[in-house]
Amino acid sequence: MTITPAPAIDLEALIKSLGGLEIITETNQVAKLSSDYHTFSPILTAKLAGKVGDLVVRPANEEEVIKVAAACAKHRVPLTIRGAGTGNYGQCVPLFGGVVLDMSRMQHIYWIKPGVAQVEVGVKLAALDKQAREIGWEMRMAPSTYRTATIGGFIAGGSGGIGSIQYGLLADRGNLLALRVVTLEEEPRVIELRGDDVQKVNHAWGINGIITRVEIALGAAYPWAEVVAVFDDFMQAAKFGQALGNADGMIKKEIGIFASPIGQYFTALRQYIPDNKHAALLIVAEPGLELLPYLIQEYDGKITYEKSAQEAGKGFHLAEYTWNHTTLHARSADTSITYLQSIFPNDNLQTVEHMYRHFGDEVMMHLEFIRFKGAIASPGLQLVRYTTEERLNEIIKYHETHGVFIANPHSYFIEDGWKRAIDPEHLKFKEMVDPYGLMNPGKSKK
Numbered sequence: 001m002t003i004t005p006a007p008a009i010d011l012e013a014l015i016k017s018l019g020g021l022e023i024i025t026e027t028n029q030v031a032k033l034s035s036d037y038h039t040f041s042p043i044l045t046a047k048l049a050g051k052v053g054d055l056v057v058r059p060a061n062e063e064e065v066i067k068v069a070a071a072c073a074k075h076r077v078p079l080t081i082r083g084a085g086t087g088n089y090g091q092c093v094p095l096f097g098g099v100v101l102d103m104s105r106m107q108h109i110y111w112i113k114p115g116v117a118q119v120e121v122g123v124k125l126a127a128l129d130k131q132a133r134e135i136g137w138e139m140r141m142a143p144s145t146y147r148t149a150t151i152g153g154f155i156a157g158g159s160g161g162i163g164s165i166q167y168g169l170l171a172d173r174g175n176l177l178a179l180r181v182v183t184l185e186e187e188p189r190v191i192e193l194r195g196d197d198v199q200k201v202n203h204a205w206g207i208n209g210i211i212t213r214v215e216i217a218l219g220a221a222y223p224w225a226e227v228v229a230v231f232d233d234f235m236q237a238a239k240f241g242q243a244l245g246n247a248d249g250m251i252k253k254e255i256g257i258f259a260s261p262i263g264q265y266f267t268a269l270r271q272y273i274p275d276n277k278h279a280a281l282l283i284v285a286e287p288g289l290e291l292l293p294y295l296i297q298e299y300d301g302k303i304t305y306e307k308s309a310q311e312a313g314k315g316f317h318l319a320e321y322t323w324n325h326t327t328l329h330a331r332s333a334d335t336s337i338t339y340l341q342s343i344f345p346n347d348n349l350q351t352v353e354h355m356y357r358h359f360g361d362e363v364m365m366h367l368e369f370i371r372f373k374g375a376i377a378s379p380g381l382q383l384v385r386y387t388t389e390e391r392l393n394e395i396i397k398y399h400e401t402h403g404v405f406i407a408n409p410h411s412y413f414i415e416d417g418w419k420r421a422i423d424p425e426h427l428k429f430k431e432m433v434d435p436y437g438l439m440n441p442g443k444s445k446k
Helices: 011-017 027-032 042-047 062-075 125-133 151-157 195-200 234-246 267-272 286-290 292-298 323-333 350-362 389-401 424-433
Strands: 022-024 055-058 079-082 099-102 109-113 116-120 137-139 176-182 190-194 210-220 224-231 252-258 278-285 301-307 337-339 366-368 370-372 375-377 383-385
Touching (some): 011 062, 027 055, 042 389, 062 079, 062 176, 062 210, 079 151, 079 210, 109 125, 116 125, 125 151, 151 210, 176 195, 224 234, 224 286, 234 252, 234 278, 234 301, 234 350, 252 323, 267 301, 278 286, 278 292, 286 292, 292 301, 323 337, 323 383
Antiparallel strands (some): 022 055, 109 116, 116 210, 137 210, 224 278, 252 278, 252 366, 337 383, 370 375
C-alpha cells in the first residue's frame, strides 16, 4: 500500500469542534507524541520519517473521547490512538496526519476484585499491579515497559510478556474479559465487548474502535525472586530454559535465555555475566528457589546472582533486561543493532540450534519461554547486526524456509506482525465502528 498525501484539514474548524478539551499544537510536542520505538528498526525509521499528526488531543474521560470521535467523523479527519508510545512497529505513528488521541490522562481504576480489575485505558500497568497486590493479586503478564506502558496500549499493540510463561498470551481465552469501545461516527456509540468478542479489538493497533475501559483477569500474587545463571554452552542454557518451563510445579514469571555476547550489553549485570558466557535471567516464586539450583546444575550452569522477593523491589529489576528491553540495552551500546521476532517450531530446540550455529554473532539468539496453545514455546527476539535491508530480508527468508514464523517488526502493516491475516469478522466490525476509514489508516493492507 502506498501512502498518499492526506487531504487538507481545516484545523480551525476542527479545533472549534473540540472546544473545552486539552489540545496540543506546538510542533515539537506534536512530533514527539506522534512517534514510538519504531526507531528500533532502520527500515521503519526511514519509512516513517516525517509522519506526524496535525494536533494532539488528551481526553480526560469517555465523554471527551466521544466528542473527539464525533469531530473527527464530522470533518473526516484521521485519528490515531496513543498510549505511552512504547510500541515498536509504528502503531501510533499517524501516516496521514490528523488527530493523535493521547489516552494517558484516563487513569481511573474503577475497581479491583479477587481475580479481576476494571480500569480506564490510560492506567499504567505498574500502577495497576501495585494496587492489585494490596489485596493479593497482580497483573498476569506485562511487557518489559510495564513502568510506563498503559493498559490500553498493551492491549491494542502488545501480545504477551513477563508472566506469559505462566498464563500464555493476552489473546488466550480468559486473560482479557471485556472492553468498552467508542465508534468513530458523527454520532458515536459506546459498545461493550465481552468474552471472545474482545478479540475483534485486541491487538488491532487502534483500527477497530477507541478503547476506553478494560476488564482484565489478574493472577495470584507471589513473592518473586530474581536469579541470573550462566552456562558455558548456549544449547545447555536453552535446554535448561525448556526444562524449567516444563516444570509445572515450579511457579515462574520469566525465563529469558541470552547467547553471548548479549550479556555484555547489560551494564548493571556485567559482573554477573562473564565474557563468553550464556545467561538465563529468571523470575521465580520464592518457594522454588530451593529446587532451582539442582535444575541449573543438571544443565551445567551456575548461579551468579540471586535476589530475594523482598530485595527484588530495590535497585534494578531483571524484568527490564528481558523481552524488547534487551534490544533497548543493546542499541544503547550499538545503534546498528536491530531485532527479529520469531516463533520456532516445536521440535525440541533443533531449529533454534540450527539458527544459532548458522548465523553466529550476526543474529544473536535471545529466547523468551512462554506458554503457547497449552504447551511451552520459545519465541525469539534475536538481536541482528544490521547491514542492509536486503541482507535483513535474506535472514528473514532463511528463517521462514526453515519453518520459523516471523512476526516482522520492520513493517507497519498489522498483517506482517502476529496477525497473518485480518479475520473477516474483524473487517465487518471495522466497517461498523469506522465507516469512514479514519482510524489509524494505512496500517492494514485491506
